[in-house]
Amino acid sequence: MHADTHRLWHLVDARAAEATALADAVWAVPELNFAETRSCALHARALHDAGFQVTSGVADLPTALLGEAGTGGPVIAFLGEYDALPGLSQQAGATTHQPLSGDGNGHGCGHNLLGAASLLAASALKDWLAEAGLPGRVRYYGCPAEEGGAGKGIMVRAGAFHGVDAAITWHPGSFAMVFPPASLASQRVDFTFAGRSAHATAAPHLGRSALDAAELMNIGVNYLREHMPPTARVHYAYLETGSNALDVLPARAVVAYSIRAGDLPEMLALADRVRTIAEGAALMTETAVTCTVVSGMANLLGNQPLEEAMQIQLERLGPPPFTTTDRAFAEEMRATLDGQQVATVFRALNLPVQSDMTVCDSIIPYVPNRSRSMMGSTDVGDVSWVVPTAQALGATSAVGTPLHSWQMTAQGCSTLAHTGMIHVAKAMAATGAELLRDAALLARVRAAHASQIADQPYVSPMPSPA
Template sequence: MQNSEEIWRLVDKHQDDLIALSDRVWEIPELCYTEFKSCAEHTAMLKAKGFRVTEGVAGIPTAVMGEAGEGGPVIAILGEYDALPGLSQEAGVAEPKPLPGSGFGHGCGHNLLGSASMLAAAAVKDWLAANGIKGRVRYYGCPAEEGGAAKGFMARAGAFSDVDIAISWHPSSFSGVNPATSLANTRIDFSFSGRASHAAASPHLGRSALDALELMSVGVNYMREHMPSDARIHSAILDAGGVAPNVVQAFAKVRYLIRATNLPDLSRLIERVRKIADGAALMTETTVTSQVVSAVSNLLANTPLEKAMQDNLERLGPPPFDEADRKTAAKFQATLTDEDIAAAYRRAGIPVRPNTPLCDAVIPADARPDGGIGSTDVGDVSWVVPTVQARGATYAIGTPGHSWQLTGQGKLPAAHKGLVHVAKVMAGTAVDAIRDETLRARAKADHAARVGKTPYVCPLPADLDPPIKMSA
């Protein structure tokens, strides 16, 4: 795009307000579907910036949408603001130091994610008005990315049905286009019911639900040898049946998170896990029921949009970190292992650069990422709308996601600079999509070709409502 400086200046105009929003959300970490304070902060900022606001999107109390502009193409910029349990950390301190309170923390940087996306949307709003251009920009405040699949429920409800292009980002060690690689997943609760009894006087009369839960764990662990190497299965015991060892546990509940590279592979893996649960119940003479909690699709790439975003990154260059930023980042990097740092470079697909605490270059378009893959509910948006995501460098290279180190860096000047930088990338990409009808057409054709090969089937059961009490 010509005259990129115009949209960048408009980002700068709003940056102080949105940095302050990010810091406020960092200070009130809330788990998925309970982000009432964070959503209220985002809603208030949308109104202050002059957006037309829709609350309770898709029937989700903590989802909000702000729209500006008239007619023309619709560009969605997606934000998030949910936190994680157990990752509380004092800001700027490079040693474990949890804050008093809930123990929650923004260990995935979603305080930054939502604020940068709204910053980009505010700049595009002003650009549309200043240039008299037909088009609409929407900021979607999306809750519950961490396990709640809110965007999947929003997509199923048609929240993105008239969107032309969707744009998002995620905090990272590096700046670049986020590769469209993620694992489809589902969360399923398995509840075992047995028969209570005195564990010493009449153990033969009891049927242990906890035994069934443990046998299911053994079965799943044996299955790991015989499933695709890029699939993943994790579990958390939600109810172990009580604290009395002299009572045969009559009830136990476990949540399984099952991941695979695509939805067909995921479906096959789910059926195998269900059979193991049935087998565990059969062995213990208990019964088992299951309830899907959430599910997300794998990401769908879009080559034209990825090229447009890469062009914006290369025009802008890396984030403007200074020596003070690098010095602070080096303290956090010193808490990491060489393996942590090497893994970050491997995931970015670039060679390791020793003694480099912060990103100082844009990941080239020909990088070949290799390494661990997570999941995101942006995946479901990407199946219904041409979608592109950026990586935004906001923390020390090698910082693991979902760590106290990431929480601790969430209010640093480097995080703020990275927030503004990636907002400029997203805003520039949005402006390109609005101005360039050919880009939009190519993006839609690319999307149609991919969905044509594998039509989208929402992984959420049709009768499943958003699990708005899952963290209560």
């Protein structure tokens, strides 16, 4: 181990109290995607106080920001998030469901911790570079709207990551490990059907029902399911159904579709097929249809050399140093979960179920190309197509805690969460340091990324605005 790795860890510890305060402050003002005004301001202030040059409004997004420090050398980026979720408000530390009064938002995915730990890692690495007098630049990207808004995809489309040599990030969870780079590419599309209203009894032949068109589209997509790739997922919800009066044929209907598939080209091809079905439904009903892409996310691309480097740093650290108090709290939280919830968290990462484990007391071994049995979508995927990217998973909750749950929100200000957050910040900072001092490693990381996109360059799943 490099002797100065310990110095870097000490620099993380030196700023840990600031990061803990930031995480708790963001937890207390849970804001939904693209409206993270106060949370973004808290991060901007923390960056300024840490000595970063801060740029706000990145990619014309009011709640996106960039902090940069250092000169020359490679550019290492740390990705942070701070958006919350609706309906997951919860009393901090409570082991029963106790929603708070107010807007009902809550950090049920731990993004208050995510942004704080990434900023902590960036700040410690900046301090380490300055002490060592080494060339290199450290960037912290404050990224809004991961929860469905695809903020990073918008930032990628705007070129915000140009010049970055590698990106490092993480996500709160139950385990300490390299996060498997498996997610689904996705696109949210709204289909608006426009017809002609008429009296349903007196003159039905004069009407052209937009609702009929939407219904026929759904039928067509249901038949498409037999012919989709096995990893594909298609979900829909009605946003508008026209008139509620039974004797008025509706002239307008809007149905939203979430289209997901194993990789970006597969998803874009599937989305084209769904559009064709919508056009067919409009043709059958003599209505018109318009398609609006609301958001989109690419699938994650792994980078084995970078992931291996991150695993080395995790193993050097060892497991998070949870206290007796942390373990007792985890036991209480674990009692609120049923066995199926706990087993699902293990199986989602293809890990053997250990029903008696309450906190993560080991570093999960690295398995290249480890598959996940259940996958969602994340806009980190878009970054991974344009910059070599690796993610850690941090142990910030009782083992088995599902994301997007009141239990996750309840643990977001605990010493258990803080311990896991600081632990993963050390691993991320040390991974960044290794990239800066080992030119051969960085060359392998770049080469691995270049080979992945050689035959299939990145195509944004979100069209550029007109």
